[in-house]
Amino acid sequence: MNRFTEEVINQLGYYVYALVNPISHSVFYIGKGTRNRVFAHEQESLKVDFLSDIAEKQKLNEIKQIHSKDMEVDKYILTFGLSENEAFHVENAVINFCKLIDDQKLNIKKLSNIMSGHRSDGQKEALQTFGRVDLLQDALSPKPVDISQLSHHKMMFVKIKPTKDNSDSKRDLKTEEMYNPESEALKKRTLGNWVMSLDKASSIEYILGVYPGSGMIVSAFKIIKDSPRYKVIQGETPSGRKQIRYDFYQYAESITEIDGIQLFPNHIKLTGYQYVDSNGIPCTIQSERVYVGFD
Template identity: 30%
Template sequence: MRKFSSPVIKALNNYVYIYSHPITNEIFYVGKGKGNRIFSHLEEQSDSLKVKYLADLASNGLKPKLEILIHGLEDQTTALRVESSIIDLLGIENLTNKQSGYHSATFGRMSLKQINALYDKETIEVDDPAILIRINQAFRYTMSEIELYDYTRGHWVLNPERAKNAKYGIAVYEGIIQEVYKIIDWFPAGTTYSVRQGNENIKREELEGLENRYEFIGNLAPQHIREKYKFKSVEHYFKQGNSNPIMYKNA
């Protein structure tokens, strides 16, 4: 089947669908749409992971299993949020989707501590030598520990001398401290291995043009430092309109 009838399309309204392996039942793609959107990927031609996966199935004489996960949704926003929650549940790293779901970094899967930090903010003053690093564009609550570390530590345009005076690197998303790292040393960007180099979903341009940028290596800060700062708000440090992701405190 490559097309729904008009009565089916009307009944489906907005829906969320999944593609899975026909033998293992492993879900490899989650999407949302209306009408015949679910079938569109079967004709898609690109160099995406999804198309490569479909081509690999075809080379083995297999076809993906297509299923409607939920339908009859009245509006697109609801479908987007359901899609996003499924992606968060399965993990973007286990799918061929290019991006996390709709507003995943704002409304997606998160711990109770993250929920409290977001909606009942506790402001803190950073009194240790530190560099605050805003990772708003890359952050999602379902990031693994190594992803959060690698996206926090580089690649940044900064003052090397001031950065070397910072004892801690602090990951900040939307004004909330997500993690604290003890900085060991700084290196030219792209010279130490990270998951960013090994992730096929990362655009090649991101790993190019790294001249005059830096990254640090380090490890998790001592527990008492992490407990002191983690999930506290530092949004008062960032004035509205300030887009610089880097801020030095006591360094």
């Protein structure tokens, strides 16, 4: 990968990044920039012989050594969605932190504050706020596929976010599990306890989980039994009205494609329905679930 798409560039704004030597697994450069700045250093390494700046020449020589092994520099985005001034201060802080680790020969253990702290405005709807450039590209801009290719199926789409579940800790969902369609918590979130009509419960073929910030499909299941095909859960609304919920957990299997359209591992977003419009932009609707293929 040697560039971000325009859609991702528009979301990134200013960002701070790290270049890592894949041979020694060491960070050798911290930088800030916009657009495709993180990829530019490898092109600049071709001009290393014409530079007089020692630090710059050292950086580009390291890149040339990596290329000599037929390898590429590992590139990581540390944070994004910043103003130019914010990026300058973050870059300075990260460089100072790396110098502290190096000078004092400190080790880093798992941090007690495992959350990534306050998000910038540009990160608020992003599933991934840092990581390898290819992961960020996929997370911010999944490949669009028009829903018309699948609309002959009866499908339900449900919103899935990485949050705790107040009623069942087994349904607690971490961010990293959103990239694992085999996650047990993700399966429970996608298939469990939905209020719907008996007609829909009896005829749904597929249930898919969608991350609303990007429209990315994060889970996909096919109902594999005709009878029984769900568990009925009797309950009440807060006002005391009787309510029936349907749980498909025991009657569905995880899938990776539908009609030849690969859902994983290359993440996609289905466009042209209530969650994602025909231009691939996620729609801000309140409904927790939407249906496709029902008259």
